[in-house]
Amino acid sequence: MTNSKGNRDLIRAINRSIILNMIKNYGAIARAEIAKKSKLSPATVTGITANLIQEGLVFEKTSGDSTGGRPPILLALNPRGGYVVGLKLTDKEVIAALTDLEANIISKDKVTLSGNTPEVVIGDIVGLIKHLLKTKSVDRDLVFGIGLGLAGIIDPQNGVLVKSPYFGWKNIPIQLLIQEKVNLPTYIENDVNTLTLSEKLFGGGHDTENFLVVTVGRGVGLGIVMNGQFYSGDSGGAGELGHTMIMKDGPLCECGKRGCLEAFIGDPALLKEADEAFRKGLLEYKIQDITQLTTMAQTGNEVAQTIYSTAGEILGWSVANLIQVFNPGRILISGEGTRAGKFLFDPMKEAIKKYTMPELLPYTEILIDEWGDDAWARGAASLVLQEVFKSPR
Ligand SMILES: [Zn+2]
Structure with missing residues (x-):
């Protein structure tokens, strides 16, 4: 019975x-x-x-x-039939968004981290969630949960951050630590996977079964959807595109290896190039942050443009490799690094054409996302929305 x-x-x-x-x-x-x-x-x-x-x-x-x-x-x-909170943890701050059931942002907020131990950072995250829910005074019964996206190797089933590249933490049960403080179902995932999920549910991946999301910016990430399913690897570590090898004995990467893609085209690598150019007298002043470097490229500084075009070409090699390995219908390029626009992507597209087998090239559409800072937090919100729409099979 x-x-x-x-x-x-x-x-x-x-x-x-x-x-x-x-x-x-x-x-x-x-x-x-x-x-x-x-x-x-x-x-x-x-x-x-x-x-x-x-x-x-x-x-x-x-x-x-x-x-x-x-x-x-x-x-x-009914998009207002429920709400979720999406959060993105970076190395410096937490960004949060309250969204409806279609991942439309109703309210957003952010806070600068007040330290870098798990206790302090989780305190900052919890404080931000409570503040966001209080200021919008949404009915708590209608809040379906909290989604957190962060860089690193994540075990989403157990809610554990296995390894964080920015904080040096290992095996932190973040999901539980947040959930017991806010008393709402909490989900965590690698930030690139949350972004990929929102592309699948609401964005450029909603009408295709086989697509990849490549993120550029502080790091370089890869989200994989094949046959309509997420692929996250045997232990959740798939998609570490930023740490694939580009050059033997190349520059030191944050992961501890040498010659990784990220050590060539991640924001810190580009800033290092700019520093070098300043030291050689090629740039008039020292570049403070990546936004400044992007603005310089856009306003015609040739040194800044060359830094981006070199990075774009290297990114193109990697994307060509991905096309050959996955034969995806679409590759979406996303992340805050897309702000560099044509200075990064024109050389990338040329390299893709040059280094992809001509038989495979026509099948992959390359789309560059219109980037907004909300995208990460919306992605994390999708982590909860996925649960709302998920089949129990
Ligand atoms: Zn690396």
Whole structure:
């Protein structure tokens, strides 16, 4: 008896997920259409959608284009049926966003880290979450959870930060430490994976089964979606593109190895190049941060432009390698480094053309994301939203 009830509950949960996703993906859809497309019985569709309406996740609306007669009633996702908090931890600050069910940002905030021990940083994160929820005074029952994206090797199942490149921490149970302080379901993931997830749910990856996300900026990351599924490796460590080898005995990387991609094209590497140019008298003044270097390139400084074009070419080699390994339908280039624009990407595109087998080249579309600082936090929010739409299978 218990078993058959268990099975019934599971089937109902799966059907609920199918219907909820269909409503999300179609924007607005009639009950009859859901039944037809899902092959579920009209009675099942009616029962489940009644529950979704009651929960506030879905609402009824009439179609605008009535052709005489009564306009059909459509079901649509109610974006304000729930809220999530997405956070991104960098080496210097925490960025947070409160979003609705479509990852639209309702409110955002950030705080500079007041130290670099796990206790202090988690205190900063928790303080920011509480502040964000208080200032927007959202109903706590409608907050589905907290998502945190951060650099490093993460074990998302156990909520453990296995290794942090910026803080030098190892095996910190971050998920639990946050969850017990805010009393909301908490999820953690590598920041590149959270960004990839939001591309899959709401962005450039929503209509393709095989795509990669390459992030450039402070570090260089890779998110992998193949056959519609995330690939995170045997121990969650896949996608460490920044630490693939470019040159034997090359410059020292933060990971401890030499000659990694990141040691050539990560922000700190570019700043080191700029320092070198200043010392040689090629630049008039010392560059303070990466924004300044980007502005210089954009305003015509040739030394800054060369720093970016060299980095762009090296990035192009790596992207060409990825095309050959994965044969993806699309590669999305994202991250704050995309602000460098054509100075980075024109040389990248040339290198991709030059170093990709011509038989494979036409199948991969390369798209460069319009970058906004919110993207990381929205990505982390998607970590929770994924749970809302996930099938229990
Ligand atoms: Zn490395």
